[in-house]
Amino acid sequence: MVVEKQTTYEEVRLKRVEENKKRMxxxxxxxxxxxxxxTSVKISPMKKRSIPRTPEKHMVIVRRSSRISNSSSVPVYREVDVKRVQIQRRGVGKRRDFLNxxxxxxxxxxxxxxxxKKFQDELGSGYPSFxxxxxxxxxxGGFWLGLPAQFCKSHLGIQDGVITLIDEEGEEYETIYLARKNGLSGGWMGFAVxxxxxxxxxxxxxxxxxxxxxxYITRVGSCGESSKDMS
Structure with missing residues (x-):
């Protein structure tokens, strides 16, 4: 009797499980x-790896004593790191609004x-000018000043560096010259403002x-007249 009851219970249970499965x-x-x-699994975003900046290297001749250098005419070179050109920024306030x-x-x-151009012709100093x-x-906005490519090639060389702008009051402003782009970048904004x-x-x-x-600055007057300005 006990075996029959267990069998009947098991059959009923399996039947209900099957019914529930069909309903689901x-x-x-x-x-x-x-x-x-x-959707509940969160995927953490990949972190960007910062690529270290590789310093520029130049080859320079190693200094040696006169006794050693006289014994051999072949110079010895070694690599040195070249520091990036940096200048101190002057306080120039906010950048000008494009709406103005x-x-x-x-x-x-x-x-x-x-x-x-007339003023340039009358300089008479013999120095190169443009x-x-x-x-x-x-x-x-960007405050980028491109310079004449041929002038840069003839007079400014092929290396980046600091170029000083001197106004007619004798005030000096350091700017960054980018040789590959033939122009002035950092520091030019300070001069312009x-x-x-x-x-x-x-x-x-x-x-x-x-x-x-x-x-030397030749200004455009508000009344349609241009005037030479000794800045």
């Missing part, structure tokens, strides 16, 4: 459970260029030393 499949519960399990841009007519701009008319990218340069102003750059320019 009808409600699509197994698939929902799999979806919930897959001021445009002048092309005629007025050409007039300022003509006056600057004329540069200011665009918006020179005096606001300090002298309130605007679109259409025209500058004469006179190379008075290998790494120094004397800068």
């Amino acid at each position: 499949e009808a409600l699509n519960l197994p698939k929902l459970s799999q979806i919930l399990n897959s 841009r001021v445009y002048v007519s092309e005629e007025i701009r050409e007039e300022a260029i003509a006056k600057a 004329v540069k008319s200011m665009l918006q990218s020179h005096v606001s 300090a002298h309130n340069l605007a679109y259409g102003d025209t500058l004469v750059f006179e190379l008075v030393r290998r790494t120094a320019f004397k800068v």
Whole structure:
């Protein structure tokens, strides 16, 4: 009797399990459970690896005593690290807002260029020079000043370095010269803001030393007249 009761109970239990399984499949519960399990797993984002900056190296001749150097005419070289060119930034306040841009007519701009070129011809110093008319990218936003490529190739060399800009008051401003891009980057913003340069102003750059320019500014007046400015 006991065996028969156990058999009947087991049959009823298995029957209910089968019925419950069919109900779950009808409600699509197994698939929902799999979806919930897959979405609950959080994948941690990969951390970006910082790539160390490789210092630039140059080959230099090793200094030796006169006795050793006289015994051999073959120089000995070794590698040295070249430090990146850095300059101290001057406090120039906030960058100019692009909404405050001021445009002048092309005629007025050409007039300022003509006056600057006339001034350049009258310098008479014999130093190399060039004329540069200011665009918006020179005096606001990015503050990047591209220089004439041929002038850079002939007079400024192929190495990055510090170039000093000297205004007509004798005030000096250090800027970073990027040889591969033929232009002035860091430090140029300080000069432009300090002298309130605007679109259409025209500058004469006179190379008075290998790494120094004397800068003369011809300004575009608000009344349509350009005026030579001793900044």
